[in-house]
Each structure stands twice: as structure tokens, then as C-alpha cells.
Amino acid sequence: MTEKQDEDIRIGIFVCHCGTNIGGFVDCEQLAEYATTLPNVAHSEHNLYTCSETGLAAIRNAVKEHNLNRVVVASCTPRTHEPLFRDCVQEVGLNPYLFNFVNIRDQCTWVHMKETDAAFEKAKDLIKMGSAKAAKLEALERIVVDINPIALIIGGGISGMNTAISLSKQGFKTHLVEKEDKLGGRLKSLYKLFPNDQEASAFLEDMTKKVEASKNLTVYTSSKIKSIEGFIGNYNVEIEQNGDIISLNVGAIIVAVGASVFEPTNLFGYDGEKSITQLELENKLKNNEVDANNIVMIQCVGARNEERVYCSSICCMTALKNALIIKEFNPDAHVTILFRDIYTPGIQYEQYFKKARKAGVLFIKYTLEKLPLVDKNEIKVFNEYLGEEILIPYDLLVLSTPLIANNDNSDLAQMLKVPLEENNFFLEAHVKLRPIDFATDGIYICGSAKWPVDITESTTQGLAAASRASRILSHETIEVESSTAYLPEWNKSLCKGCEVCITICPYNAIIKNEDDEIEIIQALCKGCGTCGSTCTKHAIEIKHFNNEQIMAEIIAFGGKIIE
Amino acid sequence: MSYEPTILGFLCNWCSYAGADLAGVSRLQYPPNIRVIRVMCSGRVDPKFVFEALKIGIDGIIVMGCHPGDCHYLEGNYEAEKKFNMLKKFLTFINLDNRIRLEWVSASEGMRFAEIVSEFTNSIKELGPSPLKEDKDLLDKLEAIEMAADSYRIRALVGRERTIIESENVYGEKVPQDKFDNIFNTAIYDEYMRCRILLSLKKNSKSVKVLASELEIDPSEVLEHILILKGSNSITMGEIEGITPIYEYTMEG
Numbered sequence: 177m178t179e180k181q182d183e184d185i186r187i188g189i190f191v192c193h194c195g196t197n198i199g200g201f202v203d204c205e206q207l208a209e210y211a212t213t214l215p216n217v218a219h220s221e222h223n224l225y226t227c228s229e230t231g232l233a234a235i236r237n238a239v240k241e242h243n244l245n246r247v248v249v250a251s252c253t254p255r256t257h258e259p260l261f262r263d264c265v266q267e268v269g270l271n272p273y274l275f276n277f278v279n280i281r282d283q284c285t286w287v288h289m290k291e292t293d294a295a296f297e298k299a300k301d302l303i304k305m306g307s308a309k310a311a312k313l314e315a316l317e318r319i320v321v322d323i324n325p326i327a328l329i330i331g332g333g334i335s336g337m338n339t340a341i342s343l344s345k346q347g348f349k350t351h352l353v354e355k356e357d358k359l360g361g362r363l364k365s366l367y368k369l370f371p372n373d374q375e376a377s378a379f380l381e382d383m384t385k386k387v388e389a390s391k392n393l394t395v396y397t398s399s400k401i402k403s404i405e406g407f408i409g410n411y412n413v414e415i416e417q418n419g420d421i422i423s424l425n426v427g428a429i430i431v432a433v434g435a436s437v438f439e440p441t442n443l444f445g446y447d448g449e450k451s452i453t454q455l456e457l458e459n460k461l462k463n464n465e466v467d468a469n470n471i472v473m474i475q476c477v478g479a480r481n482e483e484r485v486y487c488s489s490i491c492c493m494t495a496l497k498n499a500l501i502i503k504e505f506n507p508d509a510h511v512t513i514l515f516r517d518i519y520t521p522g523i524q525y526e527q528y529f530k531k532a533r534k535a536g537v538l539f540i541k542y543t544l545e546k547l548p549l550v551d552k553n554e555i556k557v558f559n560e561y562l563g564e565e566i567l568i569p570y571d572l573l574v575l576s577t578p579l580i581a582n583n584d585n586s587d588l589a590q591m592l593k594v595p596l597e598e599n600n601f602f603l604e605a606h607v608k609l610r611p612i613d614f615a616t617d618g619i620y621i622c623g624s625a626k627w628p629v630d631i632t633e634s635t636t637q638g639l640a641a642a643s644r645a646s647r648i649l650s651h652e653t654i655e656v657e658s659s660t661a662y663l664p665e666w667n668k669s670l671c672k673g674c675e676v677c678i679t680i681c682p683y684n685a686i687i688k689n690e691d692d693e694i695e696i697i698q699a700l701c702k703g704c705g706t707c708g709s710t711c712t713k714h715a716i717e718i719k720h721f722n723n724e725q726i727m728a729e730i731i732a733f734g735g736k737i738i739e
Numbered sequence: 740m741s742y743e744p745t746i747l748g749f750l751c752n753w754c755s756y757a758g759a760d761l762a763g764v765s766r767l768q769y770p771p772n773i774r775v776i777r778v779m780c781s782g783r784v785d786p787k788f789v790f791e792a793l794k795i796g797i798d799g800i801i802v803m804g805c806h807p808g809d810c811h812y813l814e815g816n817y818e819a820e821k822k823f824n825m826l827k828k829f830l831t832f833i834n835l836d837n838r839i840r841l842e843w844v845s846a847s848e849g850m851r852f853a854e855i856v857s858e859f860t861n862s863i864k865e866l867g868p869s870p871l872k873e874d875k876d877l878l879d880k881l882e883a884i885e886m887a888a889d890s891y892r893i894r895a896l897v898g899r900e901r902t903i904i905e906s907e908n909v910y911g912e913k914v915p916q917d918k919f920d921n922i923f924n925t926a927i928y929d930e931y932m933r934c935r936i937l938l939s940l941k942k943n944s945k946s947v948k949v950l951a952s953e954l955e956i957d958p959s960e961v962l963e964h965i966l967i968l969k970g971s972n973s974i975t976m977g978e979i980e981g982i983t984p985i986y987e988y989t990m991e992g
Contacts, residue, residue: 253760254777255752282763283775287853294743294771301774593811595754597847607764615753615846616811659779672891676898682813704812705783709822712894714787721778726788733747733774734795 185311186218188244189303190235192226192251194281199224201285202296207250210300216311218242226251232264239268246310250278250303256609271315273658273720278306301733308732312725316658319698323409324427325649328353330401330588333361334631335623336432337383338638339645344392346642348649351424352387353396353415359384361434362624367458369631370497371528379631396422404429404591407702408618409654428618428645431602432638433588435579435624438478444575445550451573454494461501468509468572471502472555474548475515479578481544486599488578488628492519495576496532503535512538512568514548514557540566579628592619602626612640617656620644659720660701661685661708663694670715677707677716744798744863746773748856749788751781753811754845755803761849769853770860773801780804781841782815786826789839790885796872799838799863801856806843816843817901825897828927829884833877837866883938887930896923932956933964937973940988944977947986 189211193199204222211220219242223231226249238244247265251257254277262272280299288295327343329336332354340352358364360383366376387393402414402421411429415422437455445451452460454473460466473495479488492515499511513532518539520529533539542548546558555568581600589596594614597603602625605613612620622637623629629637648654663671671694678686678694685700686707696707696716705718717723750756756777762769778784781804792800802823804816823841830836840859844852871878887893900923903914935954939945947965951958965986968974977987 253763255757255760279760279775279777282760284771286763286766287769288771289766290768291771298771298774305774305776590808593809593813595757595809595846603847615757674891674895674898676895679902680814680818680898682815702812704780704815705778706780706812706815706818709783709785710818710894710898712891712898714785718783721783723785723787726776726778726785727791729776730747730788730791730797731795734745734792734797 183245185216185246186242186244187214187216187246187248187307187310188235188238188242189214189217189220189248189250189307190226190231190238191220191222191280191303192231192249193222193224194251195225198251198281198285201289201292202280202299207280207296207299207303211250211303211307214304214307216246217307218244227257227260232260235261235264236268239265239270245270245274246313247275248278248303248306248310249275250280250299250306252281253277253279253283255615256606273316274310274313276306276310276313278302305729305732308728309725312722312728314719314722316719318655319658319660320653321407321409321656321699322653323648323651324425325349326351326424326426327428327430327645327649328411328413328424328426329430329432331361331432331434331623331625332356332359332395332397333432333434333623333634334363334383335434335629335634335638335641336361336430337387338635339430339432339622339642340393340395341383341386341390342639342642343645343649344390346646346650348392348646350390350393351396351426352393353399353401355398355400357398359387359395359397362437363631365455365458367462368497368501370493371524373497373501401588401591408616408648408656411618428620428648429592430620430622430641430645431588431592431594431614431625432621432623432641433582433585433625435601435628436582438484438577438580440477440575440577443477444474444548444573446575450571451550451575454491454498454574454576457498457572457574461498461505466502466505466572468570469506470568470570471499471509471511471572471574472568472570473499473511473513473574473576475513475518475576477575477577480516484578484580484599486578487519489519490628490630491576491578493525493528493630495574496520496528496537498574499532499537500535503532503537507536510538511536512540512570514540514542514555516542516544540568579624582625585625592616594619594621612637612644618648657703659703659718660698661696661703661705661716661718662698663696663716667715667717668693670713672713674712677711680710681707742864742867744772744860744866744868745796746799746801746856746860746863747792747797748773748775749778749781749784749800749802750775751783751804751811751816752777752779754805754809754843755781755852757846758803758844758848758852761846762853763849765849767849767853769856772860772863773856780810780812780815781819782810782812782817782822784819784822786822786888787885789826790881790888793835793838793869793871793881794878794885796869798866798869799840799859801840801842801859803842803844803852803855806845809843809845814901818898821897821900825888825893825923825927828924829888829931832884832931833880835869835871835881838863838869879938880935883934884931886934886938887927890930890934892926893930896926929964932960933968936961936964936968937988940974940986944985944987946980946983948983950986 191204191208208220208222326349344350399417409427413424440446541560548557595603605615620641622641623634689695708716708718810816951961
């Protein structure tokens with residue numbers, strides 16, 4: 177880089193109000209004023225939304241007007257907004273690594289809402305620390321990797337099939353891996369689909385035909401992922417199919433593994449005959465085996481309790497659908513739904529609920545504290561509205577159980593190095609801003625693997641994942657993080673050749689070259705920085721997180737060394 | 740006004756920093772004492788960062804990384820743990836080990852993050868201000884610890900621990916954890932004492948007897964360290980007072 181070592185550091189600090197998210201708790205104007213007192217700060221200002229076009233324009237103008245060579249934004253979190261601001265400073269000719277982020281929202285004003293004075297002091301410190309690091313930032317050369325324009329989709333349910341069809345239609349070679357012997361996932365066991373009562377089998381057949389007709393698409397059924405290694409644009413994946421290992425190289429991976437159905441063992445007399453799950457009911461309906469007149473359904477079985485706190489979000493519609501189907505077959509049948517809350521979001525589903533009521537389906541509210549008691553032929557339930565206990569005779573009891581995370585999710589998560597949330601579903605990069613991405617570039621998530629969703633939502637997410645992946649796959653190369661480890665020329669004499677760095681590097685990015693010198697292969701290095709902190713002679717440096725930069729942050733917080 | 744400690748946190752980008760952000764998104768409230776430095780991996784936290792923070796009077800330091808097996812960089816958190824254990828052992832000598840903490844927080848554990856930060860902040864509050872701010876003698880000892888932790892012997896042992904215990908050497912042997920711990924504990928103690936001797940001699944030359952009373956250890960033990968330090972040319976024997984040799988610090992070692 178052409179950057180001079182002893183250049184005149186000119187930092188610009190931009191304090192964001194984030195509407196009232198930050199500005200409502202701390203005085204951003206005062207923060208900006210404080211920032212001007214910090215070393216090397218040539219300019220500071222506060223903006224209502226620094227990430228808006230107005231805010232970005234303010235950064236660009238200030239860089240030009242004040243000849244800034246470092247930019248610090250104090251706002252939300254680098255996890256969502258760093259790329260935006262890096263692009264912004266690059267537009268005015270600064271190296272993107274001369275930008276630094278200070279998190280004064282997610283880790284300050286949002287978590288100290290009742291201690292605004294302390295939050296203000298904390299924000300000051302964080303800006304001081306961020307500015308101190310900024311002064312030490314160095315321009316980095318960009319690292320470019322090749323993209324292999326091939327996609328791998330793990331899971332051949334409805335969302336995975338949609339992703340596969342869409343990607344192959346766009347011309348990308350696509351591999352679809354399904355652990356069962358047929359495509360379709362949960363859809364295979366359904367009878368009809370809400371809210372249009374479409375036959376699930378017809379729908380699946382149509383989808384399967386589309387998959388079969390897709391030119392660029394290879395389907396691997398009865399196959400499991402054995403290993404995944406690599407990074408965006410270049411993943412080496414091993415698949416096991418009937419004992420054979422198939423090796424693939426792909427550029428992007430989409431996780432569409434779906435979810436499992438909770439089995440209500442020991443709950444409400446579940447026996448698979450007189451007390452069955454909704455899924456078992458679908459099967460009976462499919463084969464026209466329902467010959468009951470008094471049908472009771474219990475919602476939230478094994479859900480929204482202490483063990484499983486979440487709402488599975490699809491069971492209400494499933495119950496309404498099956499209740500309506502029963503009523504259609506046999507209008508004289510008594511169908512009672514015992515619920516805790518009915519969740520039918522949107523106009524369409526709300527009308528579905530009304531339709532069920534009109535058809536004569538009875539709804540009775542129960543609470544978690546007073547669970548229905550199931551006897552041989554009747555159910556005792558405390559009716560919340562009447563305020564008294566009632567008896568309902570039944571000859572078929574149907575339990576609405578939640579979708580739960582697959583028990584092999586953690587294996588896959590470890591292979592991909594992506595996180596799971598507390599219920600073991602996959603965790604997206606950001607619930608609102610990046611719902612289909614993982615934090616790791618090149619890996620995407622859709623369908624019930626992330627959270628229980630219905631067919632419509634699975635389809636939408638499947639297509640969204642295809643769209644996200646195609647953003648990567650359509651490029652021949654992509655720039656990746658430049659903050660890697662390196663052995664600076666001036667540190668080479670420090671290295672004693674102990675090779676500890678070679679043994680601890682998980683990516684085999686460090687080697688001893690022909691000249692018997694330690695060499696770090698930039699393209700393999702992921703920038704974790706462990707070699708730098710382990711190096712017995714402090715010879716290895718970590719770009720963008722180097723010792724000097726981190727020390728500057730520490731000292732900025734603590735002030736002066738105790739004399 | 741009650742005493743408010745200064746807390747420094749090192750958070751890994753992928754799990755703990757995301758967990759901290761989630762605490763924010765969920766509006767979970769925790770004490771405002773902590774200041775966070777983001778690193779890509781908990782394995783990046785060089786022990787010298789912790790020493791620096793202690794030296795400038797920060798009251799508590801917490802390092803957070805991904806749960807075992809979840810590290811975005813496969814094994815960085817295991818290396819972080821090794822470094823942390825080493826720090827803990829050294830800081831036990833001067834009773835500062837309860838001012839550092841290592842915790843695993845995943846990206847989904849906003850609640851856990853808030854709870855750990857609250858609990859750690861309160862525990863530091865109870866301990867009171869870092870004694871390093873007042874106690875010059877303690878600061879000298881910390882300097883010796885920092886020097887010892889920075890020695891090739893200790894850094895190499897920490898860096899090699901997992902290889903030594905988990906994989907076989909060229910003779911097909913594996914070193915059991917307890918045997919390694921013995922070697923490691925001895926190294927930590929020895930290096931600490933030797934660095935204290937070195938730093939003491941750097942101030943002014945002394946006899947074994949004076950050093951022994953200063954370090955509060957047996958003169959014969961001091962002599963053992965002296966011989967090793969002499970062997971590495973870190974110190975030399977200077978003048979002899981009567982029959983007592985006086986040792987001097989040299990710049991060579």
C-alpha cells in the first residue's frame with residue numbers, strides 16, 4: 177500500500193442518534209463534542225441516522241472537506257453495519273480497513289436504559305477506545321478468492337426443493353442432498369394443505385416433477401453429509417450415499433434440513449390409536465379411516481411450557497384444517513378444539529378460523545395451570561370462559577404437537593461452524609436484517625430448520641435462499657476479509673523456528689518454506705489470530721487486530737499506566 | 740457514591756459479541772461498568788493484553804468465547820482456555836486470580852451474557868478496587884509474572900499443551916494430563932521466582948541471603964535459580980563481600 181508510516185492521522189468521528197435508540201438515552205451532540213477533544217480527531221459530528229443516505233453523504237463530504245484518513249462511526253453493531261460504512265469510505269478513496277466501528281447501541285444504550293449517566297460515560301470511553309484503535313489502523317490489501325458457481329442444498333423438503341429448482345433455473349449447477357429415500361420431507365406425511373385444501377400429494381408430485389425436469393440439478397437421496405471443509409466459494413463436501421463417499425466442491429451451501437415432530441409420549445393418553453397426533457390424523461384422513469363422531473383436539477401439547485417455551489406457529493392452522501376436513505366428511509361430527517391461544521396471523525388465516533367457527537367447531541380455552549385430564553371416554557377440562565369444569569366425551573383425541581429441531585442439527589452446525597439457538601434450531605445472522613444468511617459468508621438457511629414454518633413460508637424462504645446464494649455464485653471472484661495473520665519482514669529475525677504456530681493453526685495455513693522460514697499462506701488464513709497470541713516470540717502479527725491496536729484500546733480505557 | 744469497578748471484556752466476534760448484541764436487542768439490562776474489545780476469536784487474546792489491563796489498574800477482565808466445539812475457527816477457544824489457565828496459575832501467586840474470568844457465551848445466549856456480566860461485575864465490586872493501584876510491591880510482582888509468562892519456556896508449553904497431551908510424540912508416547920500439569924506447574928513457579936530474582940537484581944546487586952529473605956523462600960532454592968540464571972548469562976557473580984558473593988544483573992540474558 178502507498179500509505180506512509182508516519183502520515184498525519186486525521187480521524188473523523190460520526191455519532192449516530194439511531195433515531196431515539198441512542199439519542200433518546202445519551203446526548204449525541206455532547207458525545208460528538210467530546211470526540212473533538214481526543215487525540216488525532218480532526219472532525220466530529222452527530223447524525224440522526226448515520227446509515228441513511230444523508231448520513232453516508234455526511235461522511236463522504238467530511239472526508240473530502242477535512243481531509244480525513246480514518247473514519248469512526250459510533251452507532252449500532254459492526255455485525256450488521258460494518259460493510260455499509262466500509263463501502264462508504266471506499267467511495268471517497270479511503271481503504272475500507274481505515275474505518276472503525278464503535279458499538280454504543282446494542283452494547284450501551286439498549287442495555288443501560290435506566291442508567292443514562294453511566295451509559296453516557298460508557299459511550300465516551302467506547303468512542304475514546306475506538307478512536308485510539310482507529311489511529312493505529314493500517315490500510316490492507318484486499319484478498320480475492322475464486323467462486324465455484326455450484327450450490328449444495330442440504331435437505332430435500334419443500335424449501336430445499338424450491339431453492340434447488342430456482343438455482344438450477346438460474347443456470348447454476350446444483351446438488352440436492354436428502355437423507356431419506358424420497359424428496360418431500362414433512363410434506364410426504366400430509367393430507368391436505370391449508371388454507372386452500374390442496375392435496376399435499378398432488379402438490380409434492382408437481383414439485384418433484386419440476387425437480388426432475390431441472391437440467392442442472394443432481395439429487396442424492398438416502399444421503400448424509402459426512403464432512404464440510406473450506407470457505408465461501410470453495411467448500412469441499414463429502415456425502416455418504418449407501419456406504420459410498422461422494423466428494424463435491426461447491427461455492428455456496430444452503431441449509432434446508434427442516435424439523436422433526438415432537439412425539440407426545442406419556443402425554444394425554446397418547447397411544448397412537450385413540451389418542452393420536454395431528455400427523456397420524458392426516459394419515460387416517462388420507463386413507464379415509466376416521467370413523468369417530470366425537471373428536472377432541474388439544475393444542476400446544478408439549479409446547480409453550482417450561483421445557484419448550486416456543487410457539488410452533490403452524491399447529492393452530494393444522495388443527496383448523498383437519499377440523500374443517502372432518503366436518504366436511506361428516507357434518508354431524510362434534511369437533512372440539514381445546515386451546516390456550518389461537519394464533520392465526522394475517523387476513524387469510526383469520527378467515528380460516530372464522531370458517532371453522534361457522535362450521536360448528538367448538539373452541540374451549542384451557543390454561544397451562546389447569547391442563548385437560550384425559551379419561552378413557554371423556555376429557556375433563558376447566559373452561560376458562562365459563563369458569564367451571566366441563567366433561568367432553570370423545571372417541572378420538574388428536575394432539576397438536578410442535579415441530580422440534582432435528583437431533584442431528586448440532587453435528588451439521590459444527591461441520592458448518594454456524595450457531596444454533598437455544599432450542600437447537602439454526603440461528604440466522606440477524607432476525608430482521610439478514611434472516612436467510614448465516615453470519616458466515618456463503619452459507620444460507622431456509623425453512624423449518626430455522627423455525628417452524630408452513631408451506632407458504634417454506635417456499636418463500638427457499639426462494640429467498642436461492643436469491644441470496646446467487647448473489648455469490650454469479651460472481652467469478654469475491655473479496656474476503658483481509659485481516660489475516662502475517663509475519664512482518666521486520667519481525668522475521670525474532671522467529672526462533674519453534675513451530676508452535678504451525679501446530680496450533682487449524683487451517684494448516686502456516687508452513688516452513690524452502691528457505692526454512694515460517695510462511696503464512698494468506699488465502700488459507702481465516703484471521704482468528706490465535707497464532708499471534710501464541711507465538712513464543714511475538715513475531716506474528718494479526719492484521720486489523722494487531723498488538724499495537726488492541727493495546728491502544730486497552731490503554732485508552734484505563735488511561736495511564738500506574739506509576 | 741458506591742465504588743464502581745472498571746471491567747474490560749474481550750469478546751469473540753462470532754459467539755460472545757453476537758450474544759452481547761442479542762442482550763441489547765432483547766433490552767436486557769446489566770451493569771454499565773464493562774467496556775468491550777472485539778476480537779475475531781477468544782484465541783486472539785494474548786496474555787500480555789491481560790497484564791496490560793491489570794497494570795493500568797483495570798479491576799476485572801473477562802474473556803468470552805464460543806462454547807467448546809462451537810468455535811468459528813474450530814479450536815481457538817481451546818487455545819484461549821490454555822492461556823487463561825496459565826494466567827490463572829500465575830495470578831494465584833499474588834491473589835489476583837479472581838479478577839480474571841473466562842466464559843463461553845453463544846450467539847443465542849443474550850440472557851447468559853447479561854447474567855455473567857452482572858455477576859462478574861458484582862463479584863469485582865465486592866473485591867473492591869484493584870490493589871495494584873496502591874501496592875507498589877504487588878506491581879513489582881506482577882511485572883515478574885508478566886516477564887515469566889512471556890518467557891519462551893512458558894509460551895512454548897502453553898502453545899504445545901494440546902499437542903503434547905493429545906497426540907503421540909515420535910516415540911509413540913502420549914503425556915498424561917497430570918504429568919503435564921506437574922511439569923507446567925513447576926515451570927510456572929520456577930519462572931516466576933527467577934523473574935523476581937532478575938528484577939530484584941536489576942534494581943541493585945544482592946547476595947543469595949538477601950534475595951531469600953526478600954522472596955521469602957529458602958536460600959538453597961534461591962541458589963538453584965541463581966545457577967540457572969547464571970548459566971543463561973542473565974546474571975553474573977560480582978564482588979564478594981567477605982565470603983558472600985554478590986550477584987549482578989546483566990543485559991545479555
